[in-house]
Amino acid sequence: MTELEINNLVKRFGEVEAVKGVNLKVKAGSLVALLGPSGCGKTTTLRMIAGLEQPSKGDILFNGSSVLAIPPEKRNIGMVFQRYVLFPHMSVEKNVSFGLRMQGMDKAEINRRVAEVMKIVQLEGFEKRFPSQLSGGQQQRVAIARTVVTNPQLMLMDEPLSNLDAKLREEMRSFITDLQKRLGITTLFVTHDQIEAIELADQIGVMFKGELVQFGTPEDIFNRPINPKVADFMGATNLISGHLKSKTRLETEVGSLDLAQQPSQVEGSKVIATIRPEHIDLNTETKGPNQFKALIKEAVYYGGIVSYKVQSGLLSLNVKDRSTRRFKVGEEVMLELAKEHLWVFPEN
Ligand SMILES: Nc1ncnc2c1ncn2[C@@H]1O[C@H](COP(=O)(O)OP(=O)(O)OP(=O)(O)O)[C@@H](O)[C@H]1O
Ligand SMILES: [Mg+2]
Numbered sequence: 001m002t003e004l005e006i007n008n009l010v011k012r013f014g015e016v017e018a019v020k021g022v023n024l025k026v027k028a029g030s031l032v033a034l035l036g037p038s039g040c041g042k043t044t045t046l047r048m049i050a051g052l053e054q055p056s057k058g059d060i061l062f063n064g065s066s067v068l069a070i071p072p073e074k075r076n077i078g079m080v081f082q083r084y085v086l087f088p089h090m091s092v093e094k095n096v097s098f099g100l101r102m103q104g105m106d107k108a109e110i111n112r113r114v115a116e117v118m119k120i121v122q123l124e125g126f127e128k129r130f131p132s133q134l135s136g137g138q139q140q141r142v143a144i145a146r147t148v149v150t151n152p153q154l155m156l157m158d159e160p161l162s163n164l165d166a167k168l169r170e171e172m173r174s175f176i177t178d179l180q181k182r183l184g185i186t187t188l189f190v191t192h193d194q195i196e197a198i199e200l201a202d203q204i205g206v207m208f209k210g211e212l213v214q215f216g217t218p219e220d221i222f223n224r225p226i227n228p229k230v231a232d233f234m235g236a237t238n239l240i241s242g243h244l245k246s247k248t249r250l251e252t253e254v255g256s257l258d259l260a261q262q263p264s265q266v267e268g269s270k271v272i273a274t275i276r277p278e279h280i281d282l283n284t285e286t287k288g289p290n291q292f293k294a295l296i297k298e299a300v301y302y303g304g305i306v307s308y309k310v311q312s313g314l315l316s317l318n319v320k321d322r323s324t325r326r327f328k329v330g331e332e333v334m335l336e337l338a339k340e341h342l343w344v345f346p347e348n
Contacts, residue, residue, distance in 0.1 A: 001028035002062050002153040002186045004049070009058035011044050018044040020210035021058070026203075028063075029184040031177070033197035035221075036207030037233070042190040045207075046156045049188065050077050062153065078152030078185070082159040084143030086131040092142050093118075093127040099150045113149055120179065121145040137168040141175070148183060155180070155187040161196065173199050194234055198222055206230050228345055231274040238280070238317045240273045241347060250344065254312045255292045257337060263344040270347040277320040279341035282308070282327060283334040290337045296327045310335060 004026040011019040019041040026032045034042050047053040049060055051072030059066050067075055086095050093114060100110045118124050121141040131139055140160060147155060157176075161169045177200055180187050191197050197204045198218040206214045206221060214226040225231035228239055242252035244267050250257045257273065265271055283291070294317070298309035306326065308319040312335065319335070327333055 001184055003028040003064070004154060004186055004188065005061040005064070006045070006049070007059045007061070009045065009048060009060065010056045011041070011048060011053060012056045018210055019048070019055075022207075022210075022212045024205055024212060024215065026186055026188055028186055030202040031180050031187040031189060031200060033189045033191055033201035033204045034207060035191055035194065035197040035204050037192055040207040041210040042192075042207060043158055046079075046158055046188065046190055049154070050079055050156055051075050076150075076153045078147035078150060078155045080140075080143055080147050080155070080157045080160045082162050084140050084160070084163075086139060086142055086146075088131050091128050091130060092123065092134070095131070095142055096145045096149055099146065103150075117145045117149045120148070120182075121175075135168075136164050137172055140164065140172060144176070144179070148179070148185065152185060155185045157187065157189045159190055159192070162191075162193075169196070176200060194222075206233070208233075223341075224343060225274070226345075228272055228274060231343070231345075236274045236276045236343070238275050238277065240275070240315060240317075241270070242273060243268060243270050244344075250342075252315075254294075254315050257342060258289050258339045259342055259344060260340040261343065265344070265346055271344045272347050273342050273344050275337055275342050277307070277318040278322070279338045280317065280319045281336040281338065282310075282319060282321055282325075283336055286334055287336070290339055290342075291334045294333055294335045296329050296331045296333060299327060299329055 006022055006024040009019055009022045022045060034045065036042055044053060048055050051070065060068060096117060097110050097114050100113060118127060121144055123138065123141055123145065161172050164172060173196060189200055201218055203216060204218055204221045205212050208229065214221060214230050222234055225234055225236060240252050242250045244263060244265055245251045245256065246267055247262045248259050250259055250273055263271065292312055294310040294312035296308055297311050300307045304322065306321045308321060310317050310319055
C-alpha cells in the first residue's frame with residue numbers, strides 16, 4: 001500500500017496561480033476526498049500527482065520518495081474521470097484488458113485478472129457486450145475495472161459520478177467505498193458534492209481558490225468547519241453575529257445563546273456563530289434556553305421536509321423541519337437553537 005504526500009505544491013499557468021502551496025497526506029489504504037467549488041484547483045492537483053502536469057514548486061512523494069522525475073506511465077496510477085471514455089468498438093472484456101495487453105502481459109494471466117476484476121465490479125456475464133449496450137452505471141464500473149485491473153498503487157478519481165443520475169450515483173458511492181476498502185488502494189477522489197465527500201471519504205480536504213483550507217474527518221468538516229466560508233459551503237447557511245459574554249454564552253442581536261463547545265476566543269470578542277438549518281427547532285411556546293421569537297417569511301414543501309425562511313429582528317435564518325407540523329407564512333414561532341450544534345468563529 002502506498003502513502004501519498006504532497007508538500008507545498010504550487011501550479012502557475014502564466015498569471016493564474018491554480019494551486020497555491022497545498023500540503024496533504026493520504027494515508028496508505030485510505031480514501032481522501034478533495035472537495036471544493038468549480039475552479040479551485042482540484043483537477044490541476046490530480047494532474048500533477050499523475051504526472052500529466054509539472055508543478056511550478058513543491059514535491060509529490062509516494063511512500064516518502066519524490067516521484068517528480070518519474071514519467072506518468074511509470075507512476076503506476078489508475079485514473080477514473082467524469083467522462084469515462086471507453087473504446088466503443090471494443091467489448092467490455094477488451095476494454096478492461098486494454099492496459100494489460102499494452103504491457104504485453106501473458107494471455108492466460110490477462111484472462112485470469114480480467115475474470116477476477118469482472119467479479120469484483122459485479123459485471124460477470126457482460127464480457128462480450130459493447131459499451132453502447134450498457135447503462136451509465138455499468139459503463140462507469142467498466143471504467144473502474146479497467147483501472148483496478150492494472151493493480152495501481154494509487155487511484156485518482158476526478159468527479160467520476162457526476163454524469164450519473166441521483167439514484168445511480170448513490171449506488172456507485174457505496175460500490176466505490178466497498179471496492180476501495182476491499183482492495184485497499186490509496187485513493188484521492190475529487191468532487192464538488194459535499195454529501196458525496198462525506199459518504200465516501202475517510203478524510204476530506206476542502207479547497208478554495210487554490211488553497212487547502214481545512215483537512216479532517218467528514219465529521220470535523222461537517223460539524224466543526226474552520227471558518228464561515230467552509231461552514232457555508234457545507235450547508236451551514238445560518239450566520240449569527242454577536243460577542244462572547246463568557247466562555248459558554250454568546251450575546252447576539254436576538255438574545256443570548258448558550259454554547260456547548262468552548263470557543264478559543266477570549267471573553268468580549270466579536271464572533272460569528274453558525275448553525276445548520278436542520279438543527280433549528282420550531283415551537284409554538286417557550287420551553288427552555290436558546291429560544292427566541294421569529295416570524296415565518298417563507299415556507300417551501302419538499303418530500304418530508306419543510307424549508308422555512310424565518311426573521312427575527314434583522315436576522316434572517318433558514319430552518320429545515322422534518323416534523324409533520326406546518327407553519328404558515330406570517331405566523332409567529334419560537335426558534336430553538338440546539339447548543340451542541342452552535343459553532344463559533346472569530347469575526348472577520
Ligand atoms: N492549462 C491551463 N491553462 C491555464 N489555466 C488553467 C489550465 N488548467 C486549469 N487552469 C485554471 O486553473 C484553475 C483551476 O482549474 P481546475 O481545473 O484545477 O479546477 P477544478 O477545481 O478542477 O474545477 P471544476 O470543479 O470546475 O472541475 C482555473 O482557474 C482554471 O481556469
Ligand atoms: Mg475539475
